[in-house]
Amino acid sequence: MAQLLAVLIDGLIYSSWLFIIAVGLTLIYGVMKILNIAHGSLYALGAYSAASLAGYWIHHGYPPMGSYAVMVVAAILVGLVAGPVIERGLLRFMYGKDEIVLVLVTYAVFLILEDFVKLVWGVDPYFISQPYGLLGNFTVGDLTYPNYNLVVFGAAVFIGAALAWVLTRTRQGKMLLAVIHDREISGAMGINVGRVYFITFTVGAMLGALGGALTAPMISVQPGIGAETIVLAFAVVVIGGLGSMPGAALAALLVGIVRSAAVHYRPELDLFSIYLVMAVVLIMRPKGLFSAQEARKI
Amino acid sequence: MNTLVSKFLKSGVTLLAAVLAAAPAIGNAQDKPIRIGLVTFLSGPAAGPFGVPAKLAAEAIVDSLNAGKAPAPYAAKGFGGTPLELVVIDEAGGATKQVSELRNLVERQGVDFVIGYISSGDCLAVAPVAEELKKITILFDCGTPRVFEDASYKYVFRTRPHATMDAVAGAMYLLENRPAVKSLGGINQNYAWGQDSWTDFTAVMAALKPELTITTSQMPKFGAGQYGPEISALLQSNSDVIHSSLWGGDLEAFMLQATPRNLFTRSQLILVAGEPYLHRLPGSIPDGTIVGARGASGVYAQKSVLNDWLRNIYRERAENYPNYPAYSVAQAFLGLKTAYEKAKAQGASGTEEIIKAFEYESFDSPSGKVMMKLGKGHQAVAGTAYGTTRTVNGQITVGNIKYYPVERVQPPEGVKSVDWIKAGMKPGKW
Numbered sequence: 001m002a003q004l005l006a007v008l009i010d011g012l013i014y015s016s017w018l019f020i021i022a023v024g025l026t027l028i029y030g031v032m033k034i035l036n037i038a039h040g041s042l043y044a045l046g047a048y049s050a051a052s053l054a055g056y057w058i059h060h061g062y063p064p065m066g067s068y069a070v071m072v073v074a075a076i077l078v079g080l081v082a083g084p085v086i087e088r089g090l091l092r093f094m095y096g097k098d099e100i101v102l103v104l105v106t107y108a109v110f111l112i113l114e115d116f117v118k119l120v121w122g123v124d125p126y127f128i129s130q131p132y133g134l135l136g137n138f139t140v141g142d143l144t145y146p147n148y149n150l151v152v153f154g155a156a157v158f159i160g161a162a163l164a165w166v167l168t169r170t171r172q173g174k175m176l177l178a179v180i181h182d183r184e185i186s187g188a189m190g191i192n193v194g195r196v197y198f199i200t201f202t203v204g205a206m207l208g209a210l211g212g213a214l215t216a217p218m219i220s221v222q223p224g225i226g227a228e229t230i231v232l233a234f235a236v237v238v239i240g241g242l243g244s245m246p247g248a249a250l251a252a253l254l255v256g257i258v259r260s261a262a263v264h265y266r267p268e269l270d271l272f273s274i275y276l277v278m279a280v281v282l283i284m285r286p287k288g289l290f291s292a293q294e295a296r297k298i
Numbered sequence: 299m300n301t302l303v304s305k306f307l308k309s310g311v312t313l314l315a316a317v318l319a320a321a322p323a324i325g326n327a328q329d330k331p332i333r334i335g336l337v338t339f340l341s342g343p344a345a346g347p348f349g350v351p352a353k354l355a356a357e358a359i360v361d362s363l364n365a366g367k368a369p370a371p372y373a374a375k376g377f378g379g380t381p382l383e384l385v386v387i388d389e390a391g392g393a394t395k396q397v398s399e400l401r402n403l404v405e406r407q408g409v410d411f412v413i414g415y416i417s418s419g420d421c422l423a424v425a426p427v428a429e430e431l432k433k434i435t436i437l438f439d440c441g442t443p444r445v446f447e448d449a450s451y452k453y454v455f456r457t458r459p460h461a462t463m464d465a466v467a468g469a470m471y472l473l474e475n476r477p478a479v480k481s482l483g484g485i486n487q488n489y490a491w492g493q494d495s496w497t498d499f500t501a502v503m504a505a506l507k508p509e510l511t512i513t514t515s516q517m518p519k520f521g522a523g524q525y526g527p528e529i530s531a532l533l534q535s536n537s538d539v540i541h542s543s544l545w546g547g548d549l550e551a552f553m554l555q556a557t558p559r560n561l562f563t564r565s566q567l568i569l570v571a572g573e574p575y576l577h578r579l580p581g582s583i584p585d586g587t588i589v590g591a592r593g594a595s596g597v598y599a600q601k602s603v604l605n606d607w608l609r610n611i612y613r614e615r616a617e618n619y620p621n622y623p624a625y626s627v628a629q630a631f632l633g634l635k636t637a638y639e640k641a642k643a644q645g646a647s648g649t650e651e652i653i654k655a656f657e658y659e660s661f662d663s664p665s666g667k668v669m670m671k672l673g674k675g676h677q678a679v680a681g682t683a684y685g686t687t688r689t690v691n692g693q694i695t696v697g698n699i700k701y702y703p704v705e706r707v708q709p710p711e712g713v714k715s716v717d718w719i720k721a722g723m724k725p726g727k728w
Contacts (some may be wrong), residue, residue: 011527014526127554220554228524260526
């Protein structure tokens with residue numbers, strides 16, 4: 001029973017993290033039909049910026065509790081700078097081109113940003129572990145967890161709920177859903193599609209950076225972390241159905257619980273567990289769990 | 299017609315022989331430096347603790363050798379009077395990329411030797427390619443015993459001992475200090491290095507303490523980053539000891555996540571490759587952790603003229619003293635220099651002569667004597683050391699250091715590590 005409880009808690013914590021790193025990716029694909037490989041770099045930029053700014057904050061004697069706000073601000077700044085630069089500076093010239101071309105373009109951005117990270121921060125890792133232990137621990141049975149995990153869980157729930165509310169309850173969200181459904185008709189009805197794209201990409205970039213910022217206290221922030229993350233985020237997005245936010249949430253939950261169960265019961269399957277979920281889901285539903293019905297244009 | 303063909307072939311063979319005979323020995327021309335391809339991690343999780351220290355050490359060593367400032371017996375400038383030139387390549391990107399990079403180094407960059415490879419996966423991948431390219435390639439840091447236990451190479455050498463030594467000495471040290479240990483868990487990366495480390499360590503523990511229980515073996519993928527479920531599984535295993543050969547960013551992330559969860563207040567931790575992290579993770583490596591340096595390197599290197607030399611030339615370029623990857627790369631350069639100069643002293647410094655000189659050679663290094671005694675003279679052996687961490691003034695230091703001579707920790711030639719361990723690790727004659 002204790003082991004089952006551990007599987008559920010570990011699974012939920014891991015799922016929260018997966019959802020945060022994947023939701024920006026699926027949002028951008030859902031609206032813009034761009035499989036944004038540079039999402040991994042935005043994650044890395046978020047992690048580096050958070051580690052640098054929060055590190056500066058703590059080392060200069062400011063209240064450590066403020067470091068959480070600094071991390072979030074760092075992610076927002078990354079999103080506000082990198083999102084518009086990439087979307088206005090590059091992607092808007094590519095709209096209408098084949099999806100494969102856009103994948104290659106974002107891959108190029110990914111490579112450029114990977115080197116940009118090395119140029120700015122070097123290859124030595126950055127540590128900002130204080131926020132991870134600052135909030136104390138909670139105990140379940142004989143297991144101890146840092147309360148920081150609750151922050152990550154809370155952030156995932158908040159992001160999911162906020163996106164659901166914006167999409168279903170606000171005028172802007174409904175306009176965005178209209179663009180997701182049909183770009184041409186939306187444009188004909190007076191929706192500024194370019195603006196929707198701009199905002200979506202910026203918000204997606206912010207979410208990617210936030211994933212990195214929230215992860216920074218748990219890892220050593222160093223070159224290469226974006227590449228590892230983008231693979232996982234893609235797996236989650238594909239399992240959930242490209243562009244589906246409920247799909248991303250369910251896929252993250254599924255992958256998190258299955259991986260956690262594998263680690264606890266059959267550790268040798270850990271490496272394979274995520275791809276096992278992906279294979280099973282894609283056999284049953286080739287377009288993912290929540291793939292939208294596609295209307296055939298005549 | 300036949301006569302014509304025969305004459306043509308004969309003249310072709312004669313011409314080829316003449317060209318081969320006229321081919322210069324490596325670095326013979328005084329104005330042509332010896333080009334050495336250095337392959338080490340410059341980016342990614344292994345760059346900070348492993349790749350960059352190795353690169354810094356290599357650059358410092360090359361500068362010192364070129365200036366003729368190294369102590370005896372390495373005082374001759376460069377290699378036998380010929381200066382050295384480095385061509386540095388990033389090891390990041392995986393084994394497939396490294397195979398391409400090796401071909402580039404040899405066929406396009408025209409390097410004379412290759413010194414490289416920290417990852418065991420990369421070593422296993424490039425060794426057959428180096429053989430195909432007929433280029434002397436020295437594996438300087440990777441640990442898997444499989445390189446020379448599962449294959450035989452003419453052009454490939456490894457100037458540091460393989461990982462069996464780490465497992466054997468680690469287990470001995472553990473049992474000498476905690477003889478009552480009853481259960482063992484592990485977390486190791488799921489590729490050659492992690493798998494071999496765990497296999498060897500559990501085999502040694504089974505041989506030395508048969509009643510020991512193995513509780514759990516966690517094998518996260520390389521670069522996993524998130525270890526929450528693994529830490530829970532280790533906590534629930536209530537193991538007396540946790541063995542880990544994690545390295546790079548994986549080790550750092552694991553320590554950052556496991557320490558606040560009090561994993562190490564329940565279990566004794568042994569980090570086989572933990573030495574490079576002592577100055578990087580203050581506060582996250584608990585006191586009492588058993589730490590290895592994969593040899594008597596880094597903090598375990600004993601005072602000597604060569605050790606002082608390496609520490610001094612490295613310190614001029616870095617904030618810290620050299621860690622064990624820096625010592626590993628030093629062994630590669632000094633081993634190759636010894637072989638090159640021995641071949642040259644005998645009148646020729648071509649590839650064949652250098653290989654002949656390299657096989658079964660012994661040479662002094664900053665971490666002690668190195669002997670090329672396994673893998674038909676292509677695999678080094680040396681003694682090793684382990685110690686226990688203790689925090690002093692906020693800095694992690696090691697105490698209770700014990701040294702293990704080579705005969706206690708290495709299998710003899712022709713015997714596979716696992717077989718030697720299972721047979722009771724009878725000391726060989728060296």
